Amino acid sequence: MRIGVLISGRGSNLQSLIKAQLEGRLSAEIVMVISNVPNAEGLKKAVSSKIPHQVINHNEFANAKEFDDALHKALTSAGAELICLAGFMRILGDGFIAKWPNRIINVHPSLLPSFKGLHTHERALEAGVCFTGCTIHFVRPSVDEGPIILQAVVPTFPDDTAEKLANRVLQQEHVIYPLS
Ligand code: GRF
Secondary structure, three states: OEEEEEEOOOOHHHHHHHHHHHOOOOOOEEEEEEEOOOOOHHHHHHHHOOOOEEEOOHHHOOOHHHHHHHHHHHHHHOOOOEEEEOOOOOOOOHHHHHHOOOOEEEEEOOOOOOOOOOOHHHHHHHHOOOEEEEEEEEOOOOOOOOOEEEEEEEEOOOOOOHHHHHHHHHHHHHHHHHHO
8 A cells, every 4th residue: 555644744643654664564655745834844754764755835826726636646646545644734625535535544633523623632631531532534524524443542630731641642643543
């Protein structure tokens, strides 16, 4: 399975996928990394692992569809069969998603269907849940919806901060994404 990874930032999940590939734990090959943000930290991880990478900056397109078309072209040219969203902060259009049926997966930092969207850890602590976690799921046109592939549960603690919780959840994201 040839995979394309889309990122927008730090790229720690990308790093966990690269590490798994290097250690022979990934039943797939990362053939392309695309960032919509120029100079995203995660690009350095592709560079140092000699994985093909490119920037497709959404700001350089007249509209979202043209941006999606450029992504599609780059991914198909690279021979990608599966797309892994790893901290990719753009919403893909319905047309793009339809071209990749059950071929786009995402990592989300909560136990879906709870806490869709942003600021998941702040909201989990505010709600007083005892457990939160992370989810790998297929992507559907509605954001943070779609069949669940894998989840990891992370306990919350009385003295938690969103930052501490985010770090513990992130560690589990790094465990389950390569397993998916
Ligand atoms: C992760 O918490 C992921 O769940 C969310 O965005 C964050 C990306 O982190 N979708 P990184 O860029 O992989 O370090």
